[in-house]
Amino acid sequence: MRTVYWDNGVVKLIDQRVLPHELVLLGFDDYRAVAQAIADMVVRGAPAIGATAAYGLALAARQSAATDRAGLLCDLDAAAATLLAARPTAVNLRWALERLQAVAADERLDDPDDLRAALLAAAERLADEDVAVNRRMGAYGAELIGDGMTVLHHCNTGALATVDYGTALGVIRTAHEQGKRFTVLVDETRPRLQGARLTAWELQQLGVDFYLIADNAAGHFLRRGGVGLVLVGADRIAANGDVANKIGTYKLAVVARENGVPVYSVAPTSTVDLRLAHGDDIPIEERDAREVTEIGGVPIAPAGTRVKNPAFDVTPQRYVTGIITECGIVYPPFEVNLRRIISEGVSG
Amino acid sequence: MRTVYWDNGVVKLIDQRVLPHELVLLGFDDYRAVAQAIADMVVRGAPAIGATAAYGLALAARQSAATDRAGLLCDLDAAAATLLAARPTAVNLRWALERLQAVAADERLDDPDDLRAALLAAAERLADEDVAVNRRMGAYGAELIGDGMTVLHHCNTGALATVDYGTALGVIRTAHEQGKRFTVLVDETRPRLQGARLTAWELQQLGVDFYLIADNAAGHFLRRGGVGLVLVGADRIAANGDVANKIGTYKLAVVARENGVPVYSVAPTSTVDLRLAHGDDIPIEERDAREVTEIGGVPIAPAGTRVKNPAFDVTPQRYVTGIITECGIVYPPFEVNLRRIISEGVSG
Numbered sequence: 001m002r003t004v005y006w007d008n009g010v011v012k013l014i015d016q017r018v019l020p021h022e023l024v025l026l027g028f029d030d031y032r033a034v035a036q037a038i039a040d041m042v043v044r045g046a047p048a049i050g051a052t053a054a055y056g057l058a059l060a061a062r063q064s065a066a067t068d069r070a071g072l073l074c075d076l077d078a079a080a081a082t083l084l085a086a087r088p089t090a091v092n093l094r095w096a097l098e099r100l101q102a103v104a105a106d107e108r109l110d111d112p113d114d115l116r117a118a119l120l121a122a123a124e125r126l127a128d129e130d131v132a133v134n135r136r137m138g139a140y141g142a143e144l145i146g147d148g149m150t151v152l153h154h155c156n157t158g159a160l161a162t163v164d165y166g167t168a169l170g171v172i173r174t175a176h177e178q179g180k181r182f183t184v185l186v187d188e189t190r191p192r193l194q195g196a197r198l199t200a201w202e203l204q205q206l207g208v209d210f211y212l213i214a215d216n217a218a219g220h221f222l223r224r225g226g227v228g229l230v231l232v233g234a235d236r237i238a239a240n241g242d243v244a245n246k247i248g249t250y251k252l253a254v255v256a257r258e259n260g261v262p263v264y265s266v267a268p269t270s271t272v273d274l275r276l277a278h279g280d281d282i283p284i285e286e287r288d289a290r291e292v293t294e295i296g297g298v299p300i301a302p303a304g305t306r307v308k309n310p311a312f313d314v315t316p317q318r319y320v321t322g323i324i325t326e327c328g329i330v331y332p333p334f335e336v337n338l339r340r341i342i343s344e345g346v347s348g
Numbered sequence: 349m350r351t352v353y354w355d356n357g358v359v360k361l362i363d364q365r366v367l368p369h370e371l372v373l374l375g376f377d378d379y380r381a382v383a384q385a386i387a388d389m390v391v392r393g394a395p396a397i398g399a400t401a402a403y404g405l406a407l408a409a410r411q412s413a414a415t416d417r418a419g420l421l422c423d424l425d426a427a428a429a430t431l432l433a434a435r436p437t438a439v440n441l442r443w444a445l446e447r448l449q450a451v452a453a454d455e456r457l458d459d460p461d462d463l464r465a466a467l468l469a470a471a472e473r474l475a476d477e478d479v480a481v482n483r484r485m486g487a488y489g490a491e492l493i494g495d496g497m498t499v500l501h502h503c504n505t506g507a508l509a510t511v512d513y514g515t516a517l518g519v520i521r522t523a524h525e526q527g528k529r530f531t532v533l534v535d536e537t538r539p540r541l542q543g544a545r546l547t548a549w550e551l552q553q554l555g556v557d558f559y560l561i562a563d564n565a566a567g568h569f570l571r572r573g574g575v576g577l578v579l580v581g582a583d584r585i586a587a588n589g590d591v592a593n594k595i596g597t598y599k600l601a602v603v604a605r606e607n608g609v610p611v612y613s614v615a616p617t618s619t620v621d622l623r624l625a626h627g628d629d630i631p632i633e634e635r636d637a638r639e640v641t642e643i644g645g646v647p648i649a650p651a652g653t654r655v656k657n658p659a660f661d662v663t664p665q666r667y668v669t670g671i672i673t674e675c676g677i678v679y680p681p682f683e684v685n686l687r688r689i690i691s692e693g694v695s696g
Contacts (some may be wrong), residue, residue, distance in 0.1 A: 042448040109621055161418040185656070188640065188649075190538055190562040196641070196649040204650050211656045213651055214538040214640055215564050216596025220661040223598065242608075248564025250571065254603045284568075292536065292562055293544070295643045301544040301560055302368040302537075308559045309535070 002164050004043060005051045006124065009062060013043045016160055018202035031079045033062035038086035038093070041192070042303040045161025046235045046271055047130050049064075050092030052248050053083045054123035057100045061116040076104055076119075088283040089244055089312045091273045096126060127163045133268045133326040134165035141171030141231070141266055141324040147180050149228040153188045154219060154258075155246035155268065156198035157233035157327045168231040168266040169202060171324065184210040185221055189246060191291040193308065215248050222259045230256045234267035234323075241317030242279025243323045243335025244268075247310055253319035262321035269325050271340050279314035287311045350479075350512050352400045354472065357410060359403045361391045362509055366386035369547035372424045379408035379427050386441075389540070393509025394583045394619055395478050398440030402471035405448045406511035407462040420460045424452055424467075433434075434684060436631040437660045438583040439621045443576045444474060475511045481674040482513035485548050489519030489579070489614055489672040495528050497576040498565060500604075502535045503594035504546035508592055516579040516614040517550060519672065532558040533569055539639040539657065552664060563596050564667035571605045578604045582615035583630065589665030589682025590627025591615075595658055610669035617673050617690050627662035635659045 005012050007027070011034050015024040028034045032328045033295060034056035037043060043052050060079030066072035077221045082096045087093060103122040109115040115119035133331060151172060155161075158169035166173060174186060184203060196212055203231045210254070213221065221227055230252060236244040243249065243265045276282060289307035293299060323330040352359050355375065359382050364374040374390060376382045376662045382404035385391060391400050408427030414420040416639070435441060451470040457463040493499060499520060503509075506517035515522060520532060532551060537543035540542040544560055551558045561569065569575055578600060591597065591613045600609045624630060638653035642649060671678040678685045 023649070064660070075408065085583050091427070101452030111586055188538070190564055193648055196653075197522055198654045201650045204652065210654070212640055212653050213656050214595065215562075216538055216594075217661070218655065219596060219599030219602065220658050221656070223661075224628075246564075247562065247568060251564065251599055254606050255568065255599050258602050258606075280572075295648065296646050296648060298644045299369070300541050300551045300643065304552065305544075305548045305560050308561050308565065308569070310565055310568050313565070313571075 002127070003048050003160050004055060004163060004207055006055050006058070007255050009021060010226055011052065011059055013037055015042050016044055016198060017042060017301065018245040020197050031056045031058070031063060032082060034059060034081045035086040037078060038083070045156065046107050046233065047162040047167065047268060049090050049159070050270065051127045051130055051163045053093045054096040054100050054126045056083050057097060058120040058123040061119045064185050064225065066112055067265070069112055069115060072105060072115055076101070089285050092270050093253065095270045099126060114122055115287040117159065130167055130268070131235065134162055134167060134170040136173030136326040137167060137266055137324050138165065138170040139270065140261050140329055141264065144169070144229055145175040145180055145182055145229065145263065146198070147182065149182045150226055151182055152185045152187070153199060153225045154249055154252055155189045155192035157309065158199060158202040161169035161203065161233060167233045169199065170206060171231055171266055172309045173206055176206060181202035184208055185218070185227065185250070186210050186212045187218055187248065188212055189248065190215055190235045194246070202343065218252055219255045222255050222261055227261050230261055230263040232263070232265055234265045237265065237267060237272045237311055237323065237338070238276040238279045238282065239252045239274045239335060239338060240278045240337060241320055241323065241332065243315045244279055244282040244312050247313050250315045252300040253315045257319050263319060264322050265320055266324040269327060274344060276306040276338060276344065279316065282314060284313070285311040314344060317328045351396050351508050352403060352404070352474070352475065352511060353381055354403050354468065358469045359400065361385055362508065363390050364382070364546060365390060366638055368433065378406070379404045379411060379447070380430060382407060383430045383434040385405050386431070389493060393504065394438035394440040394581065395510040395515065395616060396446035397435060397438050398618065399475045399478055400513045401441045402444040402448055402474045404431050405445060406468040406471040409467045410462060410543060414460055417458050417460060420463055421452060424449070425604055430572070431585040432619065437633050443618045465594045478511040478616070479513055480655055482510055482515060482518040484674040484680045485614055485672050486513065486517060486518040486522030489612065490579055490662040490676055491525040492612065493528055493530055494561055495530065497530045499530055500531060500533045500535070500569065500575045500686065501547060502580045502597055502600055503537045505540035508546050508550065510583060513574065513582045517547065518621055519579055520556060521554055523540040524554060530557070532556055532557050533566070533575065535563045535566055535596065535600070536560060537596065538563055552615050555642050563592070566600055566630060570609055572601050577610050578609055580611070582619045583660055584630050585613065585615060585620045585623045585671065585686070586624040586627045586630065587683060587686060588626045589612055589668055589671065589680065589686060590661045591668055592630040592660050593663065595661050598661040598663045602661045605667050607611045611667060612672050613668055614672040615664055617675060620690060622687060622690065627664065628661060631657045632661070
């Protein structure tokens with residue numbers, strides 16, 4: 001089952017807020033509700049958000065009552081703005097919308113129904129490509145996992161964070177499918193516990209050996225536990241290789257480097273934002289205080305407690321050993337090699 | 349109200365497991381139940397555990413049916429062994445028991461009732477001294493807090509972690525009482541959430557300005573948020589200055605140093621274990637998996653998830669800027685200056 005798919009005019013999403021306790025599918029027939037679902041984290045994970053936005057735009061085209069191309073394009077612009085505003089940090093959302101808008105820009109699509117069909121086809125293609133891209137990243141990255149290794153993983157980067165298969169967890173999955181034997185330490189990833197809820201669930205289904213840990217314990221194991229590799233995803237990568245990713249990635253990467261443990265970010269080239277020179281220009285989303293003060297609706301802090309809740313942080317490139325893309329593993333100097341891999345499709 | 353006190357033959361403890369939702373006092377008239385309460389974390393915090401163990405030994409003396417000194421000493425040895433086994437990492441437990449056992453060693457206490465009275469008096473003295481020691485550490489440490497500063501704090505080190513007043517939180521409290529204006533970022537401190545549950549509650553009562561953060565967010569604020577000081581407690585400090593403290597301290601200290609933010613451990617000299625050359629000999633307690641897989645009894649991970657749950661980690665001395673004790677602030681070289689402050693009571 002895919003995390004996001006199109007079902008006869010309805011965008012279907014696995015509700016990631018209720019996993020692992022329940023597996024619930026939600027259907028959306030209004031692009032505004034799709035945008036809200038992205039904002040509410042029914043769906044999360046940069047590639048999954050991108051594909052959802054693409055389907056959302058195809059849905060907006062279907063909803064539009066426009067009878068000519070110009071009217072439909074106006075409606076699409078409004079819908080794209082709504083979808084784009086759903087979450088600020090992951091660039092895949094913008095990338096997916098721009099890709100569909102480039103399809104829409106083809107003036108040969110003069111008949112609105114042709115344009116609607118073309119947008120849906122483009123969204124389907126984008127989703128299919130996401131799966132293929134993940135498998136290629138998995139193949140490149142699995143080379144880094146040796147038999148007997150302990151791999152530390154942050155957040156969820158699996159099938160649930162993508163259309164299917166996963167980015168960093170896709171690497172782990174490929175290595176597992178290759179018959180390698182290794183152990184994964186799973187950061188629970190507060191505040192939303194994507195590691196405890198989603199990654200643990202996915203690894204359990206795959207039969208990969210893992211232990212769940214509090215994020216606080218990662219340092220102990222990096223220093224004393226023989227961790228050989230840290231794998232994370234990315235929500236946006238700047239042109240210089242700075243990686244915006246789930247909050248806590250920066251802390252993890254600093255401590256990994258301090259202990260000589262390599263840190264790889266696994267992300268499709270659609271996550272790379274060459275328009276940004278460095279990561280400190282990446283907008284960091286601040287989310288609801290209740291993500292910190294409540295767990296499962298149960299308060300864990302005194303009433304009236306104020307919170308700071310950045311959802312992402314930026315890991316400066318000097319803490320990143322390499323970036324695993326669908327075109328190969330990119331190593332420093334990232335300024336040169338990211339640009340080259342995107343223009344030439346050749347590993348730096 | 350003190351965290352632990354003696355009330356007419358009963359050891360009274362604030363039940364720290366149910367705070368901040370309820371303020372419950374539990375009474376114990378059996379030293380074995382006191383040991384279990386330490387193991388179950390009814391009471392936690394190295395100094396509070398020490399005082400509780402001291403009262404527990406006084407309680408054991410009272411419970412003993414021995415009619416002569418030799419018989420009572422046998423019972424005390426058994427009780428001390430039970431209390432000592434309750435938790436392995438904090439050295440204050442052993443220190444407190446050894447202090448009472450030194451009192452018991454006075455052969456002039458030939459009458460068992462005299463010995464019982466002397467032990468209770470010693471426990472009361474130890475508890476009173478803990479409060480006085482905390483106030484002195486507060487005065488030394490408050491010098492480090494400047495107006496307008498942001499201070500980052502891990503775990504709970506307040507009145508609840510001690511008999512009263514607190515260690516690292518005692519420093520914050522003193523600075524607040526001095527009229528300084530500053531902000532505290534409170535690590536929630538998974539897995540047991542002592543920051544969210546206990547530190548937030550204490551700071552709220554004191555009227556100190558604070559924000560609660562997920563532990564994962566600390567790196568973001570160390571890098572970008574103008575944090576001026578990191579304050580933590582300690583459960584055991586080795587002769588070379590390595591600090592065993594609540595899990596996550598190591599990660600925090602590494603990232604603080606990487607960003608040029610000073611890290612101070614606030615701990616009475618009773619926390620220093622000169623018998624250990626370095627921190628890697630400190631036993632690290634592994635606690636129940638449910639601390640990670642459940643929050644407030646509600647499961648957050650799939651059934652069957654395996655866990656690694658070290659309760660403490662060791663921060664090597666090179667990440668520790670200074671150690672704030674009741675005799676002054678100790679700076680490197682810790683090997684020399686810790687030993688000197690303990691033998692001479694003069695700041696290194």
